[in-house]
Amino acid sequence: MGKEEFVKEITNIEEDFAKWYTDVVRKAELADYTDTKGCIAIRPYGYAIWENIQNYADRKFKEVGVTNLYMPVLIPESLLQKEKDHVEGFAPEVAWVTIGGGEDLEERLCIRPTSETMMSTMYSKWVRSWRDLPILGNQWCNVLRWEKETRPFLRSREFLWQEGHTVHETAEEARERTLMMLDIYAEIIEDLLAIPVLKGRKTKKEQFAGAEETYTVESLMHDGRALQAGTSHYFGQNFTKPFEIKFQNREGKEEYAYQTSWGISTRLIGAVIMAHGDNRGLKLPPKVAPIQAVLIPIAMHKEGVLEKTTEIYNKLNKKFRMKFDDRDNCSPGFKFNDWEMRGVPVRIEIGPKDLEAGNAVLVRRDTGEKEIVSLDNLENRLEELMNDIQVAMYKECQKRREEKTTIAYTLEEIIKNLEENQGYVKTMWCGNVECENKIKEVTGAHSRCIPFSQEHLSDTCPVCGKKADTMVVWGRQY
Amino acid sequence: MGKEEFVKEITNIEEDFAKWYTDVVRKAELADYTDTKGCIAIRPYGYAIWENIQNYADRKFKEVGVTNLYMPVLIPESLLQKEKDHVEGFAPEVAWVTIGGGEDLEERLCIRPTSETMMSTMYSKWVRSWRDLPILGNQWCNVLRWEKETRPFLRSREFLWQEGHTVHETAEEARERTLMMLDIYAEIIEDLLAIPVLKGRKTKKEQFAGAEETYTVESLMHDGRALQAGTSHYFGQNFTKPFEIKFQNREGKEEYAYQTSWGISTRLIGAVIMAHGDNRGLKLPPKVAPIQAVLIPIAMHKEGVLEKTTEIYNKLNKKFRMKFDDRDNCSPGFKFNDWEMRGVPVRIEIGPKDLEAGNAVLVRRDTGEKEIVSLDNLENRLEELMNDIQVAMYKECQKRREEKTTIAYTLEEIIKNLEENQGYVKTMWCGNVECENKIKEVTGAHSRCIPFSQEHLSDTCPVCGKKADTMVVWGRQY
Numbered sequence A, B: 001m002g003k004e005e006f007v008k009e010i011t012n013i014e015e016d017f018a019k020w021y022t023d024v025v026r027k028a029e030l031a032d033y034t035d036t037k038g039c040i041a042i043r044p045y046g047y048a049i050w051e052n053i054q055n056y057a058d059r060k061f062k063e064v065g066v067t068n069l070y071m072p073v074l075i076p077e078s079l080l081q082k083e084k085d086h087v088e089g090f091a092p093e094v095a096w097v098t099i100g101g102g103e104d105l106e107e108r109l110c111i112r113p114t115s116e117t118m119m120s121t122m123y124s125k126w127v128r129s130w131r132d133l134p135i136l137g138n139q140w141c142n143v144l145r146w147e148k149e150t151r152p153f154l155r156s157r158e159f160l161w162q163e164g165h166t167v168h169e170t171a172e173e174a175r176e177r178t179l180m181m182l183d184i185y186a187e188i189i190e191d192l193l194a195i196p197v198l199k200g201r202k203t204k205k206e207q208f209a210g211a212e213e214t215y216t217v218e219s220l221m222h223d224g225r226a227l228q229a230g231t232s233h234y235f236g237q238n239f240t241k242p243f244e245i246k247f248q249n250r251e252g253k254e255e256y257a258y259q260t261s262w263g264i265s266t267r268l269i270g271a272v273i274m275a276h277g278d279n280r281g282l283k284l285p286p287k288v289a290p291i292q293a294v295l296i297p298i299a300m301h302k303e304g305v306l307e308k309t310t311e312i313y314n315k316l317n318k319k320f321r322m323k324f325d326d327r328d329n330c331s332p333g334f335k336f337n338d339w340e341m342r343g344v345p346v347r348i349e350i351g352p353k354d355l356e357a358g359n360a361v362l363v364r365r366d367t368g369e370k371e372i373v374s375l376d377n378l379e380n381r382l383e384e385l386m387n388d389i390q391v392a393m394y395k396e397c398q399k400r401r402e403e404k405t406t407i408a409y410t411l412e413e414i415i416k417n418l419e420e421n422q423g424y425v426k427t428m429w430c431g432n433v434e435c436e437n438k439i440k441e442v443t444g445a446h447s448r449c450i451p452f453s454q455e456h457l458s459d460t461c462p463v464c465g466k467k468a469d470t471m472v473v474w475g476r477q478y
Helices: A017-027 A044-063 A084-093 A116-126 A171-192 A267-276 A305-317 A332-341 A352-357 A375-403 A411-421 A433-443 B017-027 B044-063 B084-093 B116-126 B171-192 B267-276 B305-317 B332-341 B352-357 B375-403 B411-421 B433-443
Strands: A031-033 A040-042 A074-076 A095-100 A103-111 A135-144 A158-168 A198-201 A213-220 A226-236 A246-248 A254-256 A258-265 A293-297 A322-324 A346-350 A359-364 A370-374 A405-407 A424-429 A446-451 A470-475 B031-033 B040-042 B074-076 B095-100 B103-111 B135-144 B158-168 B198-201 B213-220 B226-236 B246-248 B254-256 B258-265 B293-297 B322-324 B346-350 B359-364 B370-374 B405-407 B424-429 B446-451 B470-475
Touching (some): A017 A031, A040 A044, A044 A171, A095 B103, A103 B095, A116 A158, A158 A171, A171 A226, A213 A446, A213 A470, A226 A267, A226 A446, A293 A332, A305 A322, A305 A346, A332 A346, A346 A352, A411 A470, A424 A446, A433 A470, B017 B267, B044 B267, B116 B158, B116 B258, B171 B258, B171 B267, B213 B267, B213 B446, B226 B446, B258 B267, B293 B305, B305 B375, B346 B352, B352 B359, B370 B375, B375 B405, B411 B433, B411 B470, B433 B470
Parallel strands (some): A293 A322, A293 A346, B293 B346
Antiparallel strands (some): A031 A040, A074 A103, A095 B095, A158 A258, A226 A258, A359 A370, A424 A470, B074 B103, B095 B103, B135 B158, B158 B258, B213 B226, B424 B470
């Protein structure tokens, strides 16, 4: 099996982005298809990206008082049905367990597509007084949604995520929490994954089933399609009423509480691949890369090379997530391609001549730039490079996003802009769902959000021509 | 709702251990029952214990080369059936998904009871050459087994665990890995959870379905019942043959690989509760306790008390997992009981007089011992106490285990010893499953294991009287 062909086997990114994507996912050993239709196996290299996201996010969550817990994966049908919009939104895409322990169940159980119903049921038992509030629960778990079209990480029947569910004394506090968690999502995606986000509120049409308000962080991929990277929902009392999450308030009166939920998922792995990748394969930002630098000894058989490079590796490995590639069955050239394809931010080459001169060669994955560094300065320079690459990758994404963001004043312009450029299209909007539907119908683009940063582009809606106060961003999505 | 009654509401541990256990689980807010029969909600305080176990174990695993990955929760029936013993062992207790996305499925899917079949299927795709080996995969996930009798943490239909699955070039390497992971389990349970383990091999009868050899770490609970705390299995080629995990060996020949699997679960939370708890409730070893010390300001309303104690808390909180209890709706006495019930290892009381004298009062949860410490020395003394308590709790468990370990030479003695003392009963054994069955039938005790530390107690099997070379430990189990 010729690993040598790996890099060549990746489809050109400009020719067929979808195929490029699945090629990278498989060749870089991020994930693989399984015998369970629509479900993937996340391989160690892909899972390590998820672990880095988890560690970062979990620390941020805990800093703002969130505690982890765990609820059953199976939800009785009667619970799912308690909130009308919610069941309408999710019931068509759940999987049902009908047999357990060899017997038909009296009541079928769904595998959680999300856990509002289960969380709300339990919270209603745990909340009595304002002193029990807020509850700031979160779980890291698997969920299942019976998607028809699936794609690794982006839209898989089963995926991993965190779902935070909080309950509060006041609407104001719950709203604050909704936006606080959205800000943390923005930080994760921008700081850790080096992808700029567009923050805003979803239109009513694009809201979460059962939410009063849904907020989103949207990201733009290499091909100009949009990806919803994380959402945070304000429920008001939509769930606390049917699930009876009541508490005695500070005045001694019984009151329904206010609720939020928020989630990010393994879809973010897909975002990293699609936002940064290129024709050489994966390109990972140093902060989230499972391997930050690979050290490749050159002419390994020459005396002292392996010993010296191992020593250097051991030292660097204390500070960075390192890989030492001493495979003896492939050439340095193959190794260069292989680790580039796997998106490792920096390659370090050290051979006998380098050792003699007291140098190492560093090569950046993002720009391909090569530099010679003295071994004494290797650690410091590597640290600088990690920061530089992280920043440069963010800026590159930002630049692409700017290039792919256009303004449209008419429906024709929306169509034209998307055809030419994909990307985000900004327009004014009258607020009417019929105009939103019309745009989706003729362009295939969904409203991404009503951005927090509003601009006044014109006075009228591009569809109906009526008065419009709101700017919306549109885009075709994954 | 009178939280004041919490401690009083716990059943006496000597009167009804099972009820004491569920009382502690619920009053200490470790877990709660849910509307999904046989499945619990793990509450934040219980989940934090699991997170501490996970962090410790995951670090140990990674030190020995293990990488995490994630496989689908749903397994097609045809995969489950590929290994005969395995399907016989697990098929009766699985839950089946028969409907997905509103349609009847062509092939039903089970929720994983364990993932040997899925892992083996994927590994067979990933392994080609000896260079691809070993594969050292592990996943932290939920599994489901349709138990008839359930008990929180100990035997829940759904539980959380890690399942490691490794594939090797040689039988020897696989066997080494099996025991290496068992050693790590022993370390987790002894060092982190302060519970001594009995290490050994399971008899054929008690082996994992499909294993060639099963190794176990067994622990003894407060009431003298045994709990299987972790198992590690050597599969030989039992799965690699039906699942075709083949590789080209160093001689260029195709060969079936050798396999292991190993797991620990949220059952360990049950072990901590039942091994250490007492009539005051939960008693947690400092290393695994979510809250290592609680600071309770006394006479909070007095000038300077809150400010000073907050300052002390903030300092300690950098080094220990601390809780500051400044609730104004309950008395110090209530707080003392409450945190004792929740098993916090050390309580720190500081009031106006203590502040004047520059002192704090420390109270150990395990012994109830009180001491006065100067504030200057508080941090150091607290650190010492954590170590002392960890060691003392281990020793107490060890002492109880010694008291509850007996030797028996006849079937009558086995019965008598178990009746009087529960605990571990050591006997010789001829190796015949009929004698093992007999002991189980008349005593209700399972063979716990054939301990690695063998003793020669006599020459004969207590059941059949024939020649016996092997010492077995028996005990009634959870």
